[in-house]
Amino acid sequence: MLTGVIIMVKYPSGSLPIFQKDFKQPKIRKAYHHKKEVNFSDRGMTLEQQINESNQYYLEKGIAVVHKKPTPIQIVKVDYPRRSKAVIKEAYFRQASTTDYNGVYQGFYLDFEAKETRNKTNFPLKNFHEHQIYHLDACLKQAGICFTIIGFTSLKRYFVTPASFVISKWHEKNSSSMTLEEIENNSIEIKSGFHPTLPYLEAVDQFIADRKMNNGK
Template identity: 75%
Template sequence: MVKYPNGSSAAYHKSAVPKMQHAYHLHRKNVNFSDRGMSLEQQINESNKYYRIKGIAVVHKKPTPIQIVKVDYPKRSRAVIREAYFRQASTTDYNGVYNGYYLDFEAKETRNKTNFPLKNFHEHQIIHLAACIAQQGVCFTIIKFTSLERYFVTPASYVIKAWQEKHKSSLTLCEIEKVSIEMASGFNPTLPYLKAVDHFIADRKSNNEKK
């Protein structure tokens, strides 16, 4: 059993930017449906594996440090963790390097069809993303509307701004469509999110040239 900092518990598992004016839509050609039933985390992990094998990018899911309290040894060659605690709150889900740019992003899913609740983000995640942006990192969130089978790569700067608004509890689907890059699930990679990152980098270069 793994216990969170607030005292709640959960079962332990092994696998433990300026506002954009419009959305870029990645066409749904050659869509592969073999990923149906996969969680967003699984889809991203498969994509990251593909990117690493092809030498395109090095991105990994961040491990969360835990303090092991109780371990049983049913066999000498096998240990079973019975109780553990998270040492500290985690930051974001993924980070890595792509074409000389530092990437840092969070992955979120919702079954809502019309909006994405901002409560899905924690304060320490918002603070972390803001700090990475201040260091010129490329930061974003991959949002999956599970019921709609739609995927969006949303700039972290927009999420941070919305989260900081006192009376704003969610992002509407319409808002996300306007500021995000929508992508389609496919095959190799399962989620081609680096195509969205390419747009973010191109926009950054364009803005720097105008200065």
């Protein structure tokens, strides 16, 4: 039996980074303010934590509204102890039908999946689930801005890759991974930073600019 730990950090998404054995509570930024020389790069946070912190920053600053979707759970049994709140006593993880993140930025619909790998030379495509690829494709057809954020944790490098490229690689025969070089050539690299932790909207700005140029809008 594995017993998770309740982590009381409130994530903007309403979702907890559960079951991460090495989860560290994100350090409070203010404590860093005087140490300009420190390298803030990712601060030992998982990619999910970095994105959640970035989304919180974007939300508080009125820049964008992006949330992580809660994990879908199938609830079977609930207890209502007297004077106490409901306790779920039996439930199961369910398969999601979408990506983890979506939201709105300057009128644009954003939809993305985030994945990290310890691999240094390529990103295995099996890390994406079929439903995520299908969902990204469906959102692309509705003119959403769809992408993936891939983190090479060993290299501390982060790439925002248009979903169109990932989908085409996914459907490519005999292709089980994207090489780092392919990702470099087809993505916008973002640097893990401070405010926000992972400024992925910089890449989105580029996608929007490209789209406007292509559409003549």
